[in-house]
Amino acid sequence: MKASLRLNRLGRKRGTQPKVVALGGGMGLSASLAGLRRITGDLTAVVTVADDGGSSGRLRDELGVLPPGDLRKALAALCGDDDWGQTWARVIQHRFQSKGDLHEHAVGNLLIVALWEQLGDHVQALDLVGKLLGAHGRVLPMSAVPLELQALVRGHDPERPDEVDTVRGQATVALTPGEVQSVHVVPHDPPAVPEAVAAVLDADWVVLGPGSWFSSVIPHLLVPELLDALVQTKARKVLSLNLAPQPGETDGFSPQRHLEVLARHAPKLALDVVLADDAAVPDRESLTDAAKRLGATVELAPVARQDGTPRHDPEHLATAYDRIFRMHGRIGPWR
Numbered sequence: 001m002k003a004s005l006r007l008n009r010l011g012r013k014r015g016t017q018p019k020v021v022a023l024g025g026g027m028g029l030s031a032s033l034a035g036l037r038r039i040t041g042d043l044t045a046v047v048t049v050a051d052d053g054g055s056s057g058r059l060r061d062e063l064g065v066l067p068p069g070d071l072r073k074a075l076a077a078l079c080g081d082d083d084w085g086q087t088w089a090r091v092i093q094h095r096f097q098s099k100g101d102l103h104e105h106a107v108g109n110l111l112i113v114a115l116w117e118q119l120g121d122h123v124q125a126l127d128l129v130g131k132l133l134g135a136h137g138r139v140l141p142m143s144a145v146p147l148e149l150q151a152l153v154r155g156h157d158p159e160r161p162d163e164v165d166t167v168r169g170q171a172t173v174a175l176t177p178g179e180v181q182s183v184h185v186v187p188h189d190p191p192a193v194p195e196a197v198a199a200v201l202d203a204d205w206v207v208l209g210p211g212s213w214f215s216s217v218i219p220h221l222l223v224p225e226l227l228d229a230l231v232q233t234k235a236r237k238v239l240s241l242n243l244a245p246q247p248g249e250t251d252g253f254s255p256q257r258h259l260e261v262l263a264r265h266a267p268k269l270a271l272d273v274v275l276a277d278d279a280a281v282p283d284r285e286s287l288t289d290a291a292k293r294l295g296a297t298v299e300l301a302p303v304a305r306q307d308g309t310p311r312h313d314p315e316h317l318a319t320a321y322d323r324i325f326r327m328h329g330r331i332g333p334w335r
Helices: 003-008 026-036 053-064 069-077 083-093 107-119 120-131 168-176 194-201 213-222 225-230 257-265 285-290 314-327
Strands: 020-024 043-047 138-141 149-155 165-169 180-185 205-208 236-242 273-276 299-300
Touching: 020 026, 020 213, 026 043, 026 069, 026 168, 026 180, 026 213, 026 314, 043 107, 043 194, 053 069, 069 083, 069 107, 069 120, 069 138, 069 180, 069 273, 083 107, 083 120, 107 120, 138 194, 149 213, 165 168, 168 213, 180 213, 180 257, 194 225, 213 225, 213 257, 236 314, 257 285, 273 285, 285 299, 299 314
Parallel strands: 020 043, 020 205, 043 138, 205 236, 236 273, 273 299
Antiparallel strands: 149 165, 149 180
16 A cells, blocks of 8 residues: 555544644755645745746846745645646646747746736745645745855865865855855845744744755755744754765765754754665764754654655655654644
């Protein structure tokens, strides 16, 4: 029996489900959301807004809007498995192919930006798109202004391997050669979306990752109001590790190195659980020690797809998250 069918038969009623907030961006967040929507109907995605590449980057440059791409991917991941949900997921992910200005623009990006311009409200517009799609959850931007990601990178220029340079832009940081030392955002004190802060403070569980570590996961910790909420919330926090280092951004990183980098950027942030694929952890003792320094225990589970690619399987993630939520108890009654 497939995991999704098994989980759907848990028979949870409204009011007995955990309130879950998932933070991240890109395909990592999409996989996490596709898993989480199988086990709770009370789900909010808080999405990074630093993308500056592709269709999102072009719309951002031309119209001065938030980059819509990661928000679109999150909405698509929250679409149901019925015909309506899957049809709309394909529609908003569809990219035009042409020799003109529409080339490679995603339908969902244009829809989101059109509603932003019509309504003048980021949250209201995204809620309306979610309603149209029948999304199993809510999608919010982490900040109300588009952010520029900047990284300090050692050896960005191969001819100067010991020098540290500033690399600008999420798309560039994600593929940078050299070793990323740290990242920050411009503006340095961006405003958080109030609804995102409120969701974190009201959650039972907060899920961070998986995803591009420096360009999708850590940026949430660089929004002061959002970081304060993550530190103050009574929610339990689970960090979902990637299945493999990413070329450029985290090339050569061990699982425990990911935790060390996270701690450097947010030293006051404590975690409860670190989720990792058992086949992706060569040194379990070192990962356990690194997790303990963050206040967390390690949960190992088979969460990878079986096709040999370093991608998470949503149904396997659903099983792992459900087990973690049950094993690690509650703060109080789930609403």
